[in-house]
Amino acid sequence: MARIVYLSWPAGEIAGGIKAAFQHVELLRAAGHDAVVATPDGMPPRWFATDVPVERLEAVRRDDVLVFPENNPSLFARFATSAQRKLVFCQNPHYVFQGLAGRGSYADWGVSALLCPSRNVVDFAQRRFPGLRAFHTPFFVDTERFRPAAKAMQVACIPRKRTLEFGAIHDLVRAADPSLREVRWNALQGATEEQVARVLGESAVYLSLARLEAHSLAILEAMASGCIVAGFVGVPGGSDSSSAANGLWAAEDDVQGCAVRVVEALRLAAEGGPKRDAMVEAARVTAARWSRKASARALMDAWAEILPG
16 A cells, blocks of 8 residues: 655644644544655644654655645655655645746646645636546544633634734724723634634634635634634635624625624623524534544545545
8 A cells, every 4th residue: 555645844833734734644544544744854743732653755755645735836846756646735725826836737746636625625626727636625623622611701813814904803893892892812823722722612702814715724613612703704705614604704804894793793792692502503513514524534535536445
Protein backbone atom coordinates (compact mmCIF):
# COMPACT_ATOMS: atom_id res chain seq x y z
CA MET A 1 0.00 0.00 0.00
CA ALA A 2 1.39 3.41 -0.96
CA ARG A 3 2.26 5.80 1.81
CA ILE A 4 0.24 9.04 1.82
CA VAL A 5 2.14 12.19 2.73
CA TYR A 6 0.38 15.50 3.33
CA LEU A 7 2.89 18.28 2.70
CA SER A 8 2.34 21.30 4.90
CA TRP A 9 3.49 24.71 5.89
CA PRO A 10 5.34 24.58 9.27
CA ALA A 11 2.82 23.15 11.73
CA GLY A 12 3.68 25.75 14.35
CA GLU A 13 1.75 28.33 12.33
CA ILE A 14 -1.80 28.79 13.60
CA ALA A 15 -4.01 28.22 10.57
CA GLY A 16 -7.18 26.23 10.07
CA GLY A 17 -5.81 24.70 6.89
CA ILE A 18 -2.96 23.07 8.78
CA LYS A 19 -5.37 21.57 11.32
CA ALA A 20 -7.57 20.25 8.49
CA ALA A 21 -4.59 18.49 6.88
CA PHE A 22 -3.78 16.84 10.20
CA GLN A 23 -7.44 15.77 10.47
CA HIS A 24 -7.13 13.97 7.12
CA VAL A 25 -4.00 12.14 8.18
CA GLU A 26 -5.55 11.20 11.53
CA LEU A 27 -8.58 9.70 9.77
CA LEU A 28 -6.44 7.89 7.21
CA ARG A 29 -4.27 6.33 9.92
CA ALA A 30 -7.36 5.26 11.89
CA ALA A 31 -8.54 3.45 8.75
CA GLY A 32 -5.24 1.60 8.43
CA HIS A 33 -3.42 3.75 5.88
CA ASP A 34 0.25 4.59 6.26
CA ALA A 35 -0.08 8.39 6.33
CA VAL A 36 2.08 11.19 7.71
CA VAL A 37 2.52 14.96 7.55
CA ALA A 38 5.77 16.40 6.18
CA THR A 39 6.90 19.98 6.84
CA PRO A 40 10.12 21.95 6.23
CA ASP A 41 11.17 21.67 9.89
CA GLY A 42 9.54 18.36 10.82
CA MET A 43 8.18 19.83 14.04
CA PRO A 44 4.71 18.95 15.41
CA PRO A 45 2.12 21.64 16.16
CA ARG A 46 2.06 23.12 19.66
CA TRP A 47 -1.37 24.75 19.37
CA PHE A 48 -3.52 21.64 19.04
CA ALA A 49 -3.20 18.08 20.28
CA THR A 50 -2.40 15.35 17.75
CA ASP A 51 -0.64 12.01 17.59
CA VAL A 52 -0.07 12.29 13.83
CA PRO A 53 3.62 11.73 12.98
CA VAL A 54 5.44 14.67 11.43
CA GLU A 55 8.63 14.31 9.43
CA ARG A 56 10.91 16.57 7.44
CA LEU A 57 10.49 17.02 3.70
CA GLU A 58 13.80 15.22 3.17
CA ALA A 59 12.15 12.00 4.36
CA VAL A 60 9.69 11.91 1.46
CA ARG A 61 10.11 8.72 -0.58
CA ARG A 62 10.01 8.15 -4.31
CA ASP A 63 6.91 5.92 -4.07
CA ASP A 64 4.87 8.19 -1.73
CA VAL A 65 1.61 9.79 -2.78
CA LEU A 66 1.92 13.52 -2.10
CA VAL A 67 -0.89 15.90 -1.09
CA PHE A 68 0.01 19.58 -1.46
CA PRO A 69 -1.62 22.65 0.08
CA GLU A 70 -3.16 24.79 -2.64
CA ASN A 71 -1.04 27.86 -1.87
CA ASN A 72 2.61 26.84 -1.49
CA PRO A 73 4.58 27.22 -4.75
CA SER A 74 7.89 26.31 -3.09
CA LEU A 75 6.57 22.82 -2.31
CA PHE A 76 5.32 22.34 -5.87
CA ALA A 77 8.69 23.48 -7.22
CA ARG A 78 10.60 21.20 -4.86
CA PHE A 79 8.84 18.08 -6.18
CA ALA A 80 8.13 19.28 -9.74
CA THR A 81 10.45 16.78 -11.41
CA SER A 82 9.85 13.87 -9.04
CA ALA A 83 7.75 10.88 -10.03
CA GLN A 84 5.39 10.69 -7.04
CA ARG A 85 1.67 10.81 -7.62
CA LYS A 86 0.44 14.29 -6.65
CA LEU A 87 -2.84 15.74 -5.37
CA VAL A 88 -3.90 19.11 -3.97
CA PHE A 89 -5.93 19.69 -0.82
CA CYS A 90 -7.66 22.85 -2.08
CA GLN A 91 -9.00 24.43 1.08
CA ASN A 92 -9.52 27.98 -0.18
CA PRO A 93 -10.03 28.85 -3.86
CA HIS A 94 -8.94 32.44 -3.20
CA TYR A 95 -5.39 31.18 -2.58
CA VAL A 96 -5.11 28.97 -5.66
CA PHE A 97 -3.24 31.60 -7.69
CA GLN A 98 -0.44 31.54 -5.10
CA GLY A 99 0.22 27.83 -5.59
CA LEU A 100 -0.04 28.05 -9.37
CA ALA A 101 2.68 30.71 -9.46
CA GLY A 102 1.69 31.77 -12.96
CA ARG A 103 0.97 28.30 -14.37
CA GLY A 104 -2.30 27.57 -16.13
CA SER A 105 -3.24 24.51 -14.06
CA TYR A 106 -2.13 22.36 -11.18
CA ALA A 107 -1.67 19.70 -13.86
CA ASP A 108 1.42 21.66 -14.90
CA TRP A 109 2.87 20.69 -11.50
CA GLY A 110 1.96 17.03 -12.12
CA VAL A 111 -1.24 17.07 -10.05
CA SER A 112 -3.99 14.61 -10.99
CA ALA A 113 -6.81 15.35 -8.52
CA LEU A 114 -8.05 17.75 -5.85
CA LEU A 115 -9.52 17.21 -2.40
CA CYS A 116 -12.13 19.85 -1.51
CA PRO A 117 -13.55 20.56 1.97
CA SER A 118 -16.85 22.06 0.80
CA ARG A 119 -19.31 21.88 -2.07
CA ASN A 120 -18.48 25.37 -3.28
CA VAL A 121 -14.82 24.39 -3.62
CA VAL A 122 -15.82 21.30 -5.60
CA ASP A 123 -17.81 23.56 -7.93
CA PHE A 124 -14.85 25.94 -8.23
CA ALA A 125 -12.40 23.13 -8.93
CA GLN A 126 -14.58 21.64 -11.64
CA ARG A 127 -14.83 25.03 -13.38
CA ARG A 128 -11.22 26.09 -12.92
CA PHE A 129 -9.58 22.69 -13.50
CA PRO A 130 -11.98 20.71 -15.70
CA GLY A 131 -9.33 18.13 -16.49
CA LEU A 132 -8.75 17.21 -12.83
CA ARG A 133 -10.98 15.09 -10.61
CA ALA A 134 -12.42 16.92 -7.57
CA PHE A 135 -13.42 14.98 -4.43
CA HIS A 136 -15.60 16.32 -1.61
CA THR A 137 -13.74 15.67 1.65
CA PRO A 138 -15.29 17.79 4.44
CA PHE A 139 -13.55 18.51 7.73
CA PHE A 140 -15.12 17.53 11.05
CA VAL A 141 -16.01 19.29 14.30
CA ASP A 142 -14.57 17.74 17.46
CA THR A 143 -17.71 17.83 19.61
CA GLU A 144 -15.87 16.24 22.52
CA ARG A 145 -13.73 19.35 22.71
CA PHE A 146 -16.14 22.00 21.40
CA ARG A 147 -19.24 21.88 23.57
CA PRO A 148 -21.30 24.27 25.72
CA ALA A 149 -20.26 25.22 29.24
CA ALA A 150 -21.74 27.68 31.75
CA LYS A 151 -22.47 30.74 29.61
CA ALA A 152 -21.46 34.33 30.38
CA MET A 153 -22.43 37.57 28.64
CA GLN A 154 -19.29 37.47 26.57
CA VAL A 155 -18.56 37.90 22.85
CA ALA A 156 -15.82 35.66 21.45
CA CYS A 157 -14.22 36.34 18.09
CA ILE A 158 -11.14 35.67 15.98
CA PRO A 159 -10.33 39.03 14.35
CA ARG A 160 -7.27 37.98 12.32
CA LYS A 161 -8.93 38.48 8.91
CA ARG A 162 -10.94 41.58 9.83
CA THR A 163 -9.00 43.57 12.41
CA LEU A 164 -10.31 46.94 11.17
CA GLU A 165 -13.89 45.72 11.09
CA PHE A 166 -13.54 44.26 14.58
CA GLY A 167 -12.63 47.63 16.06
CA ALA A 168 -15.49 49.38 14.29
CA ILE A 169 -18.06 46.72 15.25
CA HIS A 170 -16.94 46.74 18.88
CA ASP A 171 -17.37 50.52 19.02
CA LEU A 172 -20.77 50.47 17.30
CA VAL A 173 -22.15 47.78 19.60
CA ARG A 174 -21.06 49.66 22.72
CA ALA A 175 -22.58 52.87 21.39
CA ALA A 176 -25.88 51.24 20.44
CA ASP A 177 -26.97 50.43 23.98
CA PRO A 178 -25.40 51.62 27.27
CA SER A 179 -26.36 48.30 28.90
CA LEU A 180 -24.02 46.49 26.52
CA ARG A 181 -20.91 48.38 27.59
CA GLU A 182 -20.27 45.88 30.37
CA VAL A 183 -20.31 42.90 28.02
CA ARG A 184 -16.93 41.19 27.89
CA TRP A 185 -15.18 40.73 24.54
CA ASN A 186 -12.58 38.01 24.09
CA ALA A 187 -10.54 38.42 20.91
CA LEU A 188 -8.72 35.16 20.34
CA GLN A 189 -5.31 35.93 18.86
CA GLY A 190 -2.64 33.23 18.79
CA ALA A 191 -4.73 30.98 21.04
CA THR A 192 -4.35 27.21 21.24
CA GLU A 193 -7.23 24.95 20.28
CA GLU A 194 -7.81 24.19 23.97
CA GLN A 195 -8.04 27.90 24.80
CA VAL A 196 -10.41 28.53 21.89
CA ALA A 197 -12.67 25.66 22.98
CA ARG A 198 -12.81 26.97 26.56
CA VAL A 199 -13.66 30.55 25.50
CA LEU A 200 -16.31 29.41 22.98
CA GLY A 201 -17.87 27.13 25.55
CA GLU A 202 -18.38 29.98 28.03
CA SER A 203 -19.35 32.71 25.51
CA ALA A 204 -22.97 33.59 24.84
CA VAL A 205 -22.19 35.08 21.42
CA TYR A 206 -19.62 34.40 18.72
CA LEU A 207 -18.86 37.23 16.32
CA SER A 208 -17.82 35.70 13.03
CA LEU A 209 -15.19 37.78 11.25
CA ALA A 210 -14.62 35.23 8.49
CA ARG A 211 -13.49 36.66 5.17
CA LEU A 212 -12.86 35.12 1.73
CA GLU A 213 -13.08 31.55 2.97
CA ALA A 214 -14.41 28.35 1.45
CA HIS A 215 -16.09 27.21 4.66
CA SER A 216 -15.42 28.34 8.21
CA LEU A 217 -14.57 25.59 10.68
CA ALA A 218 -14.49 28.23 13.43
CA ILE A 219 -18.17 29.04 12.85
CA LEU A 220 -19.13 25.38 13.18
CA GLU A 221 -17.02 25.03 16.33
CA ALA A 222 -18.85 28.04 17.81
CA MET A 223 -22.18 26.47 16.88
CA ALA A 224 -21.17 23.20 18.57
CA SER A 225 -20.16 25.23 21.64
CA GLY A 226 -23.67 26.62 22.11
CA CYS A 227 -22.95 30.18 20.97
CA ILE A 228 -25.39 32.45 19.18
CA VAL A 229 -23.39 33.13 16.03
CA ALA A 230 -23.60 36.58 14.45
CA GLY A 231 -21.56 38.27 11.76
CA PHE A 232 -20.07 37.38 8.41
CA VAL A 233 -20.33 34.00 6.70
CA GLY A 234 -17.09 34.82 4.89
CA VAL A 235 -18.07 32.95 1.73
CA PRO A 236 -19.37 34.93 -1.26
CA GLY A 237 -22.80 33.51 -2.03
CA GLY A 238 -23.11 31.69 1.32
CA SER A 239 -21.58 28.57 2.80
CA ASP A 240 -22.64 24.94 3.02
CA SER A 241 -23.87 25.49 6.58
CA SER A 242 -25.27 29.03 7.02
CA SER A 243 -29.03 29.58 7.25
CA ALA A 244 -31.47 32.07 8.72
CA ALA A 245 -32.30 29.56 11.44
CA ASN A 246 -28.80 28.95 12.79
CA GLY A 247 -27.21 32.41 12.84
CA LEU A 248 -27.65 36.17 12.57
CA TRP A 249 -25.76 36.88 9.37
CA ALA A 250 -24.68 40.22 7.91
CA ALA A 251 -23.97 41.02 4.28
CA GLU A 252 -20.29 40.81 3.42
CA ASP A 253 -18.38 43.96 4.44
CA ASP A 254 -21.50 45.59 5.94
CA VAL A 255 -19.89 46.67 9.20
CA GLN A 256 -22.87 48.64 10.47
CA GLY A 257 -25.25 45.83 9.62
CA CYS A 258 -22.96 43.38 11.39
CA ALA A 259 -23.00 45.52 14.54
CA VAL A 260 -26.81 45.48 14.44
CA ARG A 261 -26.75 41.69 14.28
CA VAL A 262 -24.36 41.45 17.24
CA VAL A 263 -26.64 43.71 19.30
CA GLU A 264 -29.55 41.47 18.33
CA ALA A 265 -27.58 38.40 19.40
CA LEU A 266 -26.64 39.90 22.76
CA ARG A 267 -30.22 40.89 23.50
CA LEU A 268 -31.39 37.43 22.49
CA ALA A 269 -28.82 35.86 24.82
CA ALA A 270 -29.86 38.12 27.69
CA GLU A 271 -33.57 37.45 27.23
CA GLY A 272 -33.26 33.70 26.73
CA GLY A 273 -36.45 31.85 26.01
CA PRO A 274 -37.72 29.79 23.06
CA LYS A 275 -36.32 32.00 20.28
CA ARG A 276 -32.81 31.86 21.72
CA ASP A 277 -33.09 28.13 22.38
CA ALA A 278 -34.33 27.43 18.85
CA MET A 279 -31.38 29.24 17.25
CA VAL A 280 -28.82 27.53 19.48
CA GLU A 281 -30.39 24.15 18.77
CA ALA A 282 -30.47 24.77 15.01
CA ALA A 283 -26.79 25.68 15.20
CA ARG A 284 -25.99 22.54 17.20
CA VAL A 285 -27.79 20.35 14.68
CA THR A 286 -25.90 22.06 11.85
CA ALA A 287 -22.52 21.47 13.48
CA ALA A 288 -23.43 17.84 14.14
CA ARG A 289 -23.64 17.23 10.39
CA TRP A 290 -19.87 17.77 10.21
CA SER A 291 -19.15 14.72 12.33
CA ARG A 292 -15.98 12.69 12.48
CA LYS A 293 -17.85 9.67 11.14
CA ALA A 294 -19.24 11.53 8.11
CA SER A 295 -15.86 13.11 7.37
CA ALA A 296 -14.10 9.74 7.58
CA ARG A 297 -16.62 8.12 5.26
CA ALA A 298 -16.21 10.82 2.59
CA LEU A 299 -12.43 10.79 2.86
CA MET A 300 -12.17 7.00 2.62
CA ASP A 301 -14.53 6.96 -0.37
CA ALA A 302 -12.28 9.50 -2.10
CA TRP A 303 -9.08 7.61 -1.40
CA ALA A 304 -10.68 4.32 -2.47
CA GLU A 305 -11.03 5.88 -5.93
CA ILE A 306 -7.63 7.56 -5.86
CA LEU A 307 -5.85 4.38 -4.75
CA PRO A 308 -8.03 1.45 -5.82
CA GLY A 309 -7.53 -1.64 -3.70
